[in-house]
Amino acid sequence: MVTRINIGPVHPSTHGVLRMVADIDGDTVVNVEPHIGFLHRGVEKLVETRMYMQSPVYMEKLDYVAPLSYDEIYVAAVEKAMGVEVKERAMYVRTILLELQRIASHLLWLGTMANDVGQFFTMFMWCFKDRDLVLRLLEEASGARMFYVNMRIGGLIRDLPPGFDERTIEVLGYLEKRIKKYEDYLEKNPIFVDRFKGVGVVSREMAIELGLTGPVLRGSGVSYDVRKDNPYYIYDKLNFEPQKRSEGDCFARYRVRMLEMKESIRLVKEALRNIPEGDALGMQIRLILPSAKSKIVCVSRELPRGECLMYMVSDPQRPYRLSIRAPTFINLAALSSIVKGCRTADIFAILGSLDIVMGDVDR
Amino acid sequence: MKIDRALLLEKARELKSQGYSYLVKITAVDYESYLEVIYMLRNLSERKDETLEVDVDPADAWVPTLIEDFKAADWYEREMYEMFAIEIKGREMERLLLEKWNGKAAPLRKNFAWNEPYEKGD
Numbered sequence: 001m002v003t004r005i006n007i008g009p010v011h012p013s014t015h016g017v018l019r020m021v022a023d024i025d026g027d028t029v030v031n032v033e034p035h036i037g038f039l040h041r042g043v044e045k046l047v048e049t050r051m052y053m054q055s056p057v058y059m060e061k062l063d064y065v066a067p068l069s070y071d072e073i074y075v076a077a078v079e080k081a082m083g084v085e086v087k088e089r090a091m092y093v094r095t096i097l098l099e100l101q102r103i104a105s106h107l108l109w110l111g112t113m114a115n116d117v118g119q120f121f122t123m124f125m126w127c128f129k130d131r132d133l134v135l136r137l138l139e140e141a142s143g144a145r146m147f148y149v150n151m152r153i154g155g156l157i158r159d160l161p162p163g164f165d166e167r168t169i170e171v172l173g174y175l176e177k178r179i180k181k182y183e184d185y186l187e188k189n190p191i192f193v194d195r196f197k198g199v200g201v202v203s204r205e206m207a208i209e210l211g212l213t214g215p216v217l218r219g220s221g222v223s224y225d226v227r228k229d230n231p232y233y234i235y236d237k238l239n240f241e242p243q244k245r246s247e248g249d250c251f252a253r254y255r256v257r258m259l260e261m262k263e264s265i266r267l268v269k270e271a272l273r274n275i276p277e278g279d280a281l282g283m284q285i286r287l288i289l290p291s292a293k294s295k296i297v298c299v300s301r302e303l304p305r306g307e308c309l310m311y312m313v314s315d316p317q318r319p320y321r322l323s324i325r326a327p328t329f330i331n332l333a334a335l336s337s338i339v340k341g342c343r344t345a346d347i348f349a350i351l352g353s354l355d356i357v358m359g360d361v362d363r
Numbered sequence: 364m365k366i367d368r369a370l371l372l373e374k375a376r377e378l379k380s381q382g383y384s385y386l387v388k389i390t391a392v393d394y395e396s397y398l399e400v401i402y403m404l405r406n407l408s409e410r411k412d413e414t415l416e417v418d419v420d421p422a423d424a425w426v427p428t429l430i431e432d433f434k435a436a437d438w439y440e441r442e443m444y445e446m447f448a449i450e451i452k453g454r455e456m457e458r459l460l461l462e463k464w465n466g467k468a469a470p471l472r473k474n475f476a477w478n479e480p481y482e483k484g485d
Contacts, residue, residue, distance in 0.1 A: 009462075019462065035462050036460065036461060036462065037459075037460065037461030037462040037464060038462055040461050040464070042470060044446075044471060045470055045471055045475075045477065208384055208385050208407060209384070209433070209434045209435065210434050210435055211385060211386050211387070211433070211434070211435025222407060224407055224410075229410050230410075307387075309387060309388060309403075311388070311390060311401070313392055320392075321392045321393070321471075323388070323390040323391075323392070323401075325387065325388040325390075329438065330435060330438070330439075333435070333437060333438035334435075337434070362461070
């Protein structure tokens with residue numbers, strides 16, 4: 001007999017306001033229907049009424065776990081519409097900050113995901129403590145702890161502070177040791193491995209058909225990473241390989257994110273070694289009102305949660321239309337296809353491994 | 364590339380057989396005199412993108428569904444239906460995607476009255 005149960009919209013394991021209606025037969029999931037829209041703020045409409053540089057604050061609130069990445073992609077779209085080149089030093093600084101943001105975002109995911117699968121609060125506390133070290137670096141660079149808004153057209157609001165590189169290297173060295181410790185803690189833990197290995201398998205074909213993106217796609221053996229395949233800033237100069245696993249289960253997605261964190265640490269170190277001297281400052285928006293020609297621009301970036309794409313029809317003063325391809329939106333859309341036939345408790349393991357942020361899903 | 368609405372399904376299937384099997388995004392733009400629906404497809408093995416653009420009349424706004432060939436089209440189409448009131452022919456949508464949205468207006472169309480009172484859906 002099929003029982004229908006309601007989960008959420010306010011539930012500790014749904015990572016925000018997500019409601020799921022699950023049809024279960026005994027303990028086997030027949031269907032899960034995610035209901036979204038509780039956090040819908042109509043950002044795509046809102047930016048049509050604002051001048052170009054008033055919008056980064058809205059963009060940052062989309063993915064509040066990795067705000068800098070959204071800030072950067074929006075500014076990059078405006079730059080492309082205006083035809084402005086980014087200064088060379090600014091490219092390095094942006095890459096460093098973006099990779100630090102990726103580490104911070106993955107650390108938050110690791111902590112909350114471990115909560116979902118029964119590693120109550122040990123990982124959570126560790127990860128939050130370590131994430132704070134990264135946030136402190138970002139705070140040094142931008143002046144704000146969470147919502148930075150430090151991208152400006154052509155560069156940044158300020159250059160890196162003196163001594164930033166030494167402090168970053170120190171934090172990254174510490175994080176390397178910590179990530180090793182996390183791996184030991186989780187992968188030698190039979191409960192965690194049982195909850196994750198072989199659960200929620202997405203085959204390569206299925207991942208492509210469902211349009212999955214980011215670490216979820218790479219966990220299924222497709223090595224598509226915008227940083228490698230459509231490189232921006234200095235990624236083509238860096239020694240970078242996208243991480244992938246072929247198993248396609250929750251454990252593979254977990255491994256991909258762990259490897260990505262290590263890769264990001266390496267990328268930041270390499271970028272810090274090669275960073276050129278010079279000017280990284282962008283336009284001061286108080287003095288210049290940005291204006292662009294009417295054209296269509298399309299910018300694609302690899303965010304911590306997957307590929308984000310901004311399709312902008314620009315007007316002189318404000319975007320005529322901004323369409324955002326949110327990475328978690330499409331990953332969440334695939335949930336009902338992935339969970340079919342799983343156990344009820346696995347819904348949360350799979351949801352945790354998809355790494356959703358409801359602000360990004362609903363927009 | 365611009366194509367006619369009647370040829371959309373055929374063209375999408377042809378591209379899929381050429382390896383463009385990854386649907387990146389379906390979106391729409393309201394140019395007031397017409398609506399443009401944009402389909403972005405990707406060939407993952409050759410790393411190539413292809414865009415299909417379909418112009419539809421705002422008074423008779425509908426497009427055929429791609430859900431049989433591209434499963435990823437599901438939520439994009441539902442989102443487009445709610446935000447642009449572009450009807451998706453060939454599939455059933457038993458409920459609205461966004462919760463508490465009444466689904467009566469088309470907020471992303473340019474003629475949307477955004478300062479009028481809003482009636483909550485169920």
